[in-house]
Amino acid sequence: MTATSIDAFLAMLAAERGAAANTLAAYRSDLAGAEALVGPLADAGQEDLARLAAAWADLSPATLARKSSALRQFYLFLVDEGLRADDPSTALPRPATRRPLPRILNHAEIARLFARAEEEAVAGTMPGVRMLALLEMLYGSGLRATELVSLPLTAVPRDVPFVTVTGKGSRQRMVPVSSRARTALTEWLTVRPAGTRHLFPGRTGAMSGHLTRIRLYQLIRELAARADIDPARVSPHVLRHAFATHLLEGGADLRVLQTLLGHADIATTQIYTHVDAARLVALVNERHPLAGRAHSP
Structure with a gap:
């Protein structure tokens, strides 16, 4: 019964939420691991799930939260589908976790990265022109590393200033x-190797492949070193964080930012609000209807 219930739950995640294959595999692993500890999950009660707290005592708060979340969603699915009348997941541990604040680069460091990339691109060589195009797309459009390297050549229309990106969950x-x-x-397309459908092809000879995430990571770190920035502080994801942070500082709406970043949940985007607390306070002081009114004596 449980295996069938788990399969049905995963099928729902794929069909209704567009969960990616890696996400489904992670859910299956967490559910199977819990089942190995307490027996068939579909029949487990609160006492059974309470035993998980001891079994998971050595796990990190983030891992514990992820496993508990998987089980809660599983039991909510069973109740919604009429496969259970009760939800025993209230017995699961609820660790207090904090999403880590994103690492970012400041405006001066971004300027140094671009200055170095532009200087190297002037010669018109393939590596230099490619590096500048990659940097522009990471910081200028906030793409994930996987989204960028897997862009097909057809994703870049010649007549409109947009690219079509396939993100998480397809x-x-x-x-x-x-x-x-x-x-x-445009400059990159003039020197880009022909014979592959990807915007950023992989190594010579791999005509059907694209630049790998690992190689992109290496290229960004090498550029940082040449720009006298600690390479350990720079990665494609750090540039994506900088894109979001600097847009928010410039007055971008959080919902717009959510759309640009491709976040399914606004809560994911809200992590960026920490960087602009001073601007928000100033905004309230300047724009609120009561801002210009003095207290009566």
């Missing part, structure tokens, strides 16, 4: 491309 979105990035991409 969800597609339109991402604006700045005039700077369009110029960099």
Whole structure:
């Protein structure tokens, strides 16, 4: 019964939420691990689930939260489908976790990265022009590393300033491309190796493949070192964080930011609000209807 219930739960995640294969595999692993400890999950009661707290005592808060979340969603599915009348997941541990604040680069460091990339691209060599195009897309459009390296050549239309991106859960979105990035991409297309359908091909000879995430990570760190920035502080994801943080500082709406980043949940986007507390306080003081009214004596 449990195996069938787990399969049905995973099928629901795939069909209704567009969960990716890696996400489904993680859910299956967490559910199977819990089942190995307490027996068939579909028949488990609160006392059974309470035993998990001791079994999971040595896990990190983040891992414990993830496993508990998987079980809660599983039992909510069983109740919604009429496969159980009760929800025993209230007995699961609820660790207090904090999402780590994103690492970012400041405006001066971003300027140094671009200055170095632009200097190297002037010669018109394939590596230099490619590096500038990659940097423009990471910081200028906030793409994930996987989204960027897997872009097909057809994703870049010639007549509109957008690219079509396939993100997590195979969800597609339109991402604006700045005039700077369009110029960099146009230059890249003039030196880009032919014979592959990807915008950023992989190594010579791998005509069907694209630049790997690992190679992109290496290229970004090598550029950081040449720009006199600690390479350990720089990665494609750090540039994505910088894109979001600097947009928010510039007055971007959180919902707009959510769309640009491809976040399914606004709660994921809200992590960026920590960086701009001073601007928000100033905004309230300047724009609120009571801001200009003095207290009566």
